Amino acid sequence: MYVAVKGGEAAIANAHRLLAARRRGDADVPGLTLDQIAGQLSLAVDRVMGEGSLYDPELAALAIKQARGDLIEAVFLLRAYRTTLPRFGHSEPVDTGAMLVERRISAVYKDLPGGQLLGPTFDYTHRLLDPELAGDEPLDAPEMAADTGERVIRVSDILGDEGLIEDDPATDASRPVADITRTPMEFPMERDARLQTLARGDEGFLLALAYSTQRGYARSHPFAGEIRIGEVDVEVMIPELGFAVVIGRVKLTECQMVNQFKGSTKAPPQFTRGYGLVFGQAERKAMAMSLCDRALRASELGEDIVAPAQDEEFVLSHCDNVQSTGFVEHLKLPHYVDFQAELDLVRRMRAEHFARTEGDTPADGAAREAAE
Amino acid sequence: MAHSTPAASIYEGGFADPVGASQTVFRALMDAMARPGTVHALPAVTAPPAPLTASASALIATLADADTPVWLDPALTKTNAIKDWIVFHTGAPITAYQSEAAFAVVAAPQSLSALNGFSLGTQEFPDRSTSVILQVTTLTEGVALTLEGPGIKDRTTLAPAPMPQHFSEQWMANRQAFPRGIDLILAGPGSVAAMPRSTRLIRKEA
Amino acid sequence: MTAPMTETNTQNLASYNFAYLDEQTKRMIRRAILKGIAIPGYQVPFASREMPMPYGWGTGGVQVTAAIIGRDDVLKVIDQGADDTTNAVSIRAFFAKTAGVATTTATPDATIIQTRHRIPETPLHAGQVLVYQVPIPEPLRFLEPRETETRKMHALEEYGLMHVKLYEDIARNGRIATTYAYPVKVEGRYVMDPSPTPKFDNPKMHQSEALQLFGAGREKRIYAVPPHTNVVSLDFEDHPFEIQHFTEPCALCGAEQVYLDEVVLDDKGGRMFVCSDTHHCESRRAEGHRGALLGDEPVVEKEAAI
Secondary structure: OOOOOOOHHHHHHHHHHHHHHHHHOOOOOOOOOHHHHHHHOHHHHHHHHHHHOOOOHHHHHHHHHHOOOOHHHHHHHHHHHHOOOOOOOOOOOOOHHHOEEEEEEOOOOOOOOOOOEOOOOOOOOOOOOOHHHHOOOOOOOOOOOOOOOOOOOOHHHHHHHOOOEOOOOOOOOOOOOOOOOOOOOOOOOOHHHHHHHHHOOOHHHHHHHHHHHHOOOOOOOEEEEEEEEEEEEEEEEEOOOOEEEEEEEEEEEEEEEEEOOOOOOOOOOOEEEEEEEEEOOOHHHHHHHHHHHHHHOOOOOOOOOOOHHHOHHHHHHHOOHHHHHHHHHHHHOOOHHHHHHHHHHHHHHHHHHHHHOOOOOHHHHHHHHHHO | OOOOOOOOOOOOOOOOOHHHHHHHHHHHHHHHHHOOOOOEEOOOOOOOOOOOOHHHHHHHHHHOOOOOOEEEOHHHOOOOHHHHHHHHHHOOOEEOOHHHOOEEEEOOHHHOOOHHHOOEOOOOOOOOEOEEEEEOOEOOOOOOEEEEOOOOOOOEEEOOEOOOOOHHHHHHHHHHOOOOOOEEEEEEOOEEEEEOOOOEEEOOOO | OOOOOOHHHHHHHHOOEOOEOOHHHHHHHHHHHHHHHHOOOOOEEOOOOOOOOOOOOOHHHHHHHHHHOOOOOEEEEEEOOEOOOHHHHHHHHHHHHHOOOEEOOOHHHOOEEEEEOOOOOOOOOOOOEEEEEOOOOOOOOOOOOOHHHHHHHHHHOOOHHHHHHHHHHHHHHOOOOOOEOOOEEEOOOEEEOOOOOEHHHHHHHOOOOOEEEEEEOOOOEEEEEOOOOOEEEOOEOOEOOOOOOOOOOOOOOOOOOOOEEEEEOOOOOOEEEEEOOHHHHHHHHHOOOOOOOOOOOOHHHHHHOO
8 A cells, every 4th residue: 555755844844954953063163153254254255245246245144154155055045135125226337447456466567557466365375274274373464555545547548548459348328227137138148238147157157168268269368457356436326416426335356358359350450358347356256257258259359159158148048056056956856747758758669669679579678677 | 995086196096005906906907818808807996197097097007117118198198197197106207109118008099090109029029019008988888899819718709998990900900910019908997808919800790 | 335234134034025026026027927928828038036946946937926926816836746745835835924825735726826847637717827837938949059049930930940850759769759848839829838747738738728827937938828729739640749648547546547657666666656636636535536556544644644
């Protein structure tokens, strides 16, 4: 006699209680505070804010804690919260030229106005595990420059003044700014929507695609024109007042990639741009984004589309890790109804196959199947 | 919560219970659209300035927002009251161009020049078309239209009035453009019916 | 923009609108549903939101249900035909919590039925809405991965590729080797993906009394089949469409002409076939129908209480 498996609700509740316990870990060890996560795992928080497309370090820290450190799960938590928030409008374009830079480097000039500023970087650290970090030893206070309030000129503006680099692509100012959270994707995709999609795309996916362009799959001869990290004001236009007001500050990483370009039927020889802009300190992501952005401009610049990184539908339809993880992981949901349909078909086709094959009667076939 | 008197100002006469009212109105409209020709009751949940009717205003308040430009026929734009009421209660921009409208509200269907002035959508995106709300005084006592198509078992009849001139010819032209085309929402007193573009009009043989 | 993590923030996290979605999102989805109904089988793009369950787990269906559901609705949720599969339980609980609506497992009592992979065996009646969860809404996607191309094919009603694919099946296998998500043509115009239901269920879509709505969250598409609409499975004159047939009746309720799940009983090849539609099976047993392997005691109902 057969009894169907029941009690899904109880099983789910039990699983979630176990999850909560596993997340907390050893109860004798103090629980993590959000300040600890936001303050000491700040790059994880920045990544979650960027791919979650919500600038809120405390909520991102909460998401990381709740997700047991699974950053894609944390991104998902933040997105699912973000989507419930009302949309009041959009900000004015942020002025990264007015950024209070904490890090600013250019690979194309030895020195330049504003200087090279290394900032808090892993670059040139020797990757040796530091046993002292296992404890909580006091640190030397870092030396900080005073804020002069001066604008730090962008490398792209230096090149632009001489006409060596293309102008920023002109955008139709009368067209409303795209919002990929409010409109479904449509191809070909405009630049604003493409950059938004890349900005919240998965770091690993974009990194691999960017790498592929360096290895010859749509090589773009890139130079890191400039990378800058720091805080900028966010301004919102208030129609009733007739001017923009600052509503807060966000930390951003901007990467301007400068790419060699021999010219085409559509454009004269000049350097072209690949652009990356991400919430928080996320240099790897911003660099990868700028290489992908440049690769995706292929048709705009009259280049042949020969590589995956140039394929707009391929890149932009698959770079979102919340979508990707959901659909890949949905394979663990029950599919037994469809599998039954396939079982039935395979059995019938096998029976016919063995009926056709000499020396193998359908009965033999069935017997062999059962023995397998 | 029903309103009985028209709004004294444009700031009044909106949904008292936006969540419940819009869901109720939407379900009536969805059923009407899914079963063309059937008449569904609409609750009195809005009290707009005349000549916008309670049912047409309930539909527009349910459907329109900042993302959907609304076109109003001349009968509704004699004063600013209706325009202001819609803008205040829905946030929808009012457009002077039929072809830009996501929704159109027509208080005098008999004076409407042509249905094909509205957006019919494109062959790739036939959904980018105008949904036209016609205010009618009756859904059952006008000239009977015989309808068939998706949502209709065999045939059905609907008798709205007033309707645009040469409606049969205009509707056949609309039907010819399928999958492009407009969808008609007929707002009667306390009721709604619909003729989506998929509905075919059967000419009565004399 | 950096908001401190205050009490208000945490409280806000817990307060959601009726049926979770905000009213603006519902309006956007409702507009897409109306267009979908007006153009049967056409996939309407909509600005799908992130939902509190993963993409691929029914976010499209959940958004459609959230946009149409009202306080008086009675909701049934099935996955694989069963009310008690984990994801069905989870989605039902989501709406019971966020919308406070009544839920049921009885097909005739439901006003909205959200489903993944099955259409109930009990014929639906007028006034019911069947909401399908759809993973890949584009029937041409596996023949042409590009949205720009498939959109053109639908626009031009150019479905030759689909017939070629089905015919290649016949040439290679002697039959059309598609067993689920079997493409249909709606009202003679749009080729449509019925979602991954077994082709056994395709005939139930044709001239149904109920409104059928399809939601694909990740792919951001909504489409619809109104009641009394022609839904025809693609086929060829010499290879007509046919559904699966099971050689034995349900082992629990004895039903024939229903879709059955194969249940492996032991490691010696023992197996049984039981109704995939759990409500249909339970109501037949309640009426006294008995399958070959059903014991004398109604044990199943007792187990359900655990």
